[in-house]
Amino acid sequence: MSSETATVQKTSANPKPSLMAEGLDKAFMSGKIRVQVLQSLGISIYPGELTLVAGPSGCGKSTLMSLLSGLQRPDAGHVYALGQDISHLDRRELERFRLLNTGFVFQGFNLFPALTATEQVQLPLGYMGVDDKRSADRAMRALEEVGMVHRANMRPAELSGGERQRVAIARAIVKEPPLLFADEPTSALDAENGQRVIDILHRIAGTHGATVLCVSHDPRLIRHADRVLEMEDGAIRSDRRSGTHDSQGVCA
Amino acid sequence: MIALARKTLVYEWRRFVPAVLAVGFSGLLLAVQAALVLGIFGSAALYVTASSADLWAGYPGTQSVNFGRAIDPGVEMRLRLDPEIAAVEPYLWVDGEWSAGSVSSGSVSIYLSGISTRPDALMFAQVLPTALRDRLREPGAVIVDPVDLDTLSVEVGGRAWINSHAVHVVAVVPGLRGLGGVNVLASLDTARQIGGADAAAGSTYYVARTVGTGRAEAVRARLMAGRGSMGPVEFWTAPEFAQRSQWYWLLDTGAGVAVLFMALIVCLVGAVITSQSLASVVANSAREYAMLNALGASRWALARVVVEQSFWIGGLGLLLALLASSGLLLIAAAYHVPVAMTLLVALGCVLLVACLVLCSGLVAVRGLMRADPTLLLR
Ligand SMILES: Nc1ncnc2c1ncn2[C@@H]1O[C@H](COP(=O)(O)OP(=O)(O)O)[C@@H](O)[C@H]1O
Ligand SMILES: [Mg+2]
Numbered sequence: 001m002s003s004e005t006a007t008v009q010k011t012s013a014n015p016k017p018s019l020m021a022e023g024l025d026k027a028f029m030s031g032k033i034r035v036q037v038l039q040s041l042g043i044s045i046y047p048g049e050l051t052l053v054a055g056p057s058g059c060g061k062s063t064l065m066s067l068l069s070g071l072q073r074p075d076a077g078h079v080y081a082l083g084q085d086i087s088h089l090d091r092r093e094l095e096r097f098r099l100l101n102t103g104f105v106f107q108g109f110n111l112f113p114a115l116t117a118t119e120q121v122q123l124p125l126g127y128m129g130v131d132d133k134r135s136a137d138r139a140m141r142a143l144e145e146v147g148m149v150h151r152a153n154m155r156p157a158e159l160s161g162g163e164r165q166r167v168a169i170a171r172a173i174v175k176e177p178p179l180l181f182a183d184e185p186t187s188a189l190d191a192e193n194g195q196r197v198i199d200i201l202h203r204i205a206g207t208h209g210a211t212v213l214c215v216s217h218d219p220r221l222i223r224h225a226d227r228v229l230e231m232e233d234g235a236i237r238s239d240r241r242s243g244t245h246d247s248q249g250v251c252a
Numbered sequence: 253m254i255a256l257a258r259k260t261l262v263y264e265w266r267r268f269v270p271a272v273l274a275v276g277f278s279g280l281l282l283a284v285q286a287a288l289v290l291g292i293f294g295s296a297a298l299y300v301t302a303s304s305a306d307l308w309a310g311y312p313g314t315q316s317v318n319f320g321r322a323i324d325p326g327v328e329m330r331l332r333l334d335p336e337i338a339a340v341e342p343y344l345w346v347d348g349e350w351s352a353g354s355v356s357s358g359s360v361s362i363y364l365s366g367i368s369t370r371p372d373a374l375m376f377a378q379v380l381p382t383a384l385r386d387r388l389r390e391p392g393a394v395i396v397d398p399v400d401l402d403t404l405s406v407e408v409g410g411r412a413w414i415n416s417h418a419v420h421v422v423a424v425v426p427g428l429r430g431l432g433g434v435n436v437l438a439s440l441d442t443a444r445q446i447g448g449a450d451a452a453a454g455s456t457y458y459v460a461r462t463v464g465t466g467r468a469e470a471v472r473a474r475l476m477a478g479r480g481s482m483g484p485v486e487f488w489t490a491p492e493f494a495q496r497s498q499w500y501w502l503l504d505t506g507a508g509v510a511v512l513f514m515a516l517i518v519c520l521v522g523a524v525i526t527s528q529s530l531a532s533v534v535a536n537s538a539r540e541y542a543m544l545n546a547l548g549a550s551r552w553a554l555a556r557v558v559v560e561q562s563f564w565i566g567g568l569g570l571l572l573a574l575l576a577s578s579g580l581l582l583i584a585a586a587y588h589v590p591v592a593m594t595l596l597v598a599l600g601c602v603l604l605v606a607c608l609v610l611c612s613g614l615v616a617v618r619g620l621m622r623a624d625p626t627l628l629l630r
Contacts, residue, residue, distance in 0.1 A: 062629035062630060063629075065629070066625075066626055066629055071546060071625045071626055071629075072626055091551075092550065095545070095548050095549075095550050095551075096548065097548075098546065098547065098548040099547070099548020099549070100548070102546075102547075102548070103547070104543070104546045104547060104625075104628075106543070106546075106628040106629070106630070107628075107630045108539060108628060110539045110540050110542070110543035110628065111540065112256065112259075112260065112537070112540050113260075113263060113264065114256075114259040114260040114262070114263030114264060115254065115256070115259060119254045119259070122254050123254045123256065123544065124544070124547045124548070124549065126253040126254055127544075127547075127548060127549040127550075127553055128548075132253065132254075155263075171547070172547070183628070183629055183630055184630040187630065
């Protein structure tokens with residue numbers, strides 16, 4: 001598919017960001033020392049494109065992703081996800097928000113050893129109250145999307161790393177979430193499988209109009225992203241769009 | 253809903269084996285312990301439970317059958333006069349020393365029971381067939397439990413001495429094993445002769461059977477109220493006196509505390525092993541659970557998976573305990589180890605094990621709180 005034209009069209013058709021952060025602060029206690037990871041960071045992420053947050057290890061990429069996705073709460077500032085301020089929701093409300101709106105892909109595949117690929121993908125739907133028959137259908141479609149139908153009845157032990165990550169992606173997209181987050185999704189994979197995974201993520205942004213935020217230190221991914229945010233020491237240094245559609249940095 | 257708990261249990265069954273074994277073993281130990289307690293301490297009341305009397309008259313405050321003291325012979329008359337009492341007989345208790353072979357050789361302490369030899373006698377009616385009871389009429393004739401023959405160094409037909417009075421074993425009857433001493437049955441006359449001056453005066457107990465069923469309590473109350481004219485005496489219903497004897501042995505001897513202590517240890521060790529192995533299963537899946545939590549499954553929903561797993565473990569463990577303890581108790585009974593089990597006590601053991609499993613499950617659920625999705629960030 002011609003991702004570049006598609007991106008330009010989608011971005012111009014959707015000027016409203018689906019994820020927006022203002023004045024984000026996040027610090028961690030490392031022993032007795034307080035480590036400020038993010039300081040008054042602002043950012044806007046748009047639907048229909050694959051946004052990559054790149055930067056060296058430890059610069060705060062994963063922390064930023066966890067705040068934008070409602071895995072953690074910021075110390076200060078606001079996160080608006082799909083128009084809702086999620087920065088001050090309590091744990092249960094965040095779980096509910098994530099259940100309805102977000103998918104995740106992590107470096108580790110985190111598949112249950114006992115379940116077949118189909119069952120892995122069905123599992124999150126069960127928590128949304130989807131019955132087994134319908135969830136099985138939807139799981140099949142998700143597996144189809146990642147090209148794993150032929151492995152539908154296999155358990156993780158019988159799958160390669162790349163195949164496991166594709167099952168994990170199917171699990172993340174089966175509920176068709178408007179927001180899809182990936183943290184170092186290719187780091188545990190070889191070049192070919194990494195390529196495949198990023199292609200799938202890219203395609204999902206295009207076909208489902210989802211907001212795909214990928215966080216990685218892997219420079220190979222940069223050329224597959226519609227938009228690349230370079231991060232350094234907890235701040236965004238540059239903001240580039242592939243093709244012609246460049247914009248200014250949104251640094252803090 | 254995908255049956256995550258069950259599928260994991262089946263697929264990774266090896267991980268769950270220690271927990272199932274821990275539960276099974278706890279159940280087995282509890283059941284065997286309870287069976288021994290019931291068997292051993294139950295025999296403290298053998299005299300009551302093996303007899304068909306439903307009222308007992310004895311010395312006031314007697315804590316256990318073996319502590320009986322002589323009571324006023326007038327009590328027998330008083331019992332016979334009660335319109336609701338159908339039968340009365342004396343029961344003579346003599347603490348004795350048994351020696352076999354010769355008077356001077358080593359001795360064994362025994363409980364000699366002097367009982368009525370009438371065919372419709374009440375004492376030991378549940379274990380002693382009429383034909384054998386009849387043989388006690390012979391002076392010096394005694395009956396013992398076959399298992400006790402070794403202890404008494406005697407054989408059926410053999411001679412021995414009790415308190416230097418010659419006796420001979422005319423027969424053996426199973427079901428006489430007691431607590432604290434070997435039970436020896438003799439006729440009232442034989443027992444009086446052996447008991448000497450103490451025993452000659454009256455009887456240690458008078459036992460009675462009431463006319464209707466379920467009247468024992470009322471008759472007892474009436475007898476207690478009309479005690480004034482008699483010498484020191486107290487009346488008990490059979491179940492009351494049986495329980496009194498058992499509680500005495502269980503509580504006043506410290507055995508009960510020891511048993512409770514053991515049960516506590518068993519439960520504690522079982523709970524520790526079960527919770528540890530469950531917790532390790534949870535810890536092993538922490539990342540997968542964290543993943544589900546990231547995708548929006550609530551901690552409560554995840555806790556349900558762990559609790560369901562502990563239910564399965566509890567069920568399987570209890571099944572194991574049931575099979576193992578029935579087998580073991582049957583073997584024990586076959587080898588004359590005093591064991592007994594009642595439905596209520598068995599249910600008590602099951603309940604205790606269920607509590608143990610539930611607590612272990614809850615401890616393991618705490619491990620879920622560490623399954624935070626930020627764990628997955630790189
Ligand atoms: N839970 C935490 N506790 C303490 N320090 C943390 C925690 N999470 C992240 N950090 C620290 O914050 C910094 C940024 O981490 P992270 O966002 O994971 O970086 P990146 O994903 O860019 O490699 C690192 O120095 C890391 O040690
Ligand atoms: Mg990271």
